[in-house]
Amino acid sequence: MDAAVPAVHVLLGDGVHQLGTAIGQVAATGSDTDKSVAAQVLLEARRALCELLAASE
Secondary structure (H helix, E strand, O other), X not given: OOOOXXXXXXXXXXXXXXXXXXXXXHXXXXXXXXXXXXXXXXXXXXXXXXXXXHHOO
C-alpha cells in the first residue's frame, strides 16, 4: 500500500469493490424482487451519504 494514500481511502475503495461484487451477484442470480430491493438499498445508501456530507458542511 502506498503510504501517501490514507488508510480510510483504501477502506472506502474496498467497500465500493465489495458492493460492486454483491450487486453483480444479485444482478446475475437474484429474482426480480431481489433486484428491486437491491436498487432501493443503493438509493438509500446514496441518500445517507449525501446527508452525511450535507451535515458536515
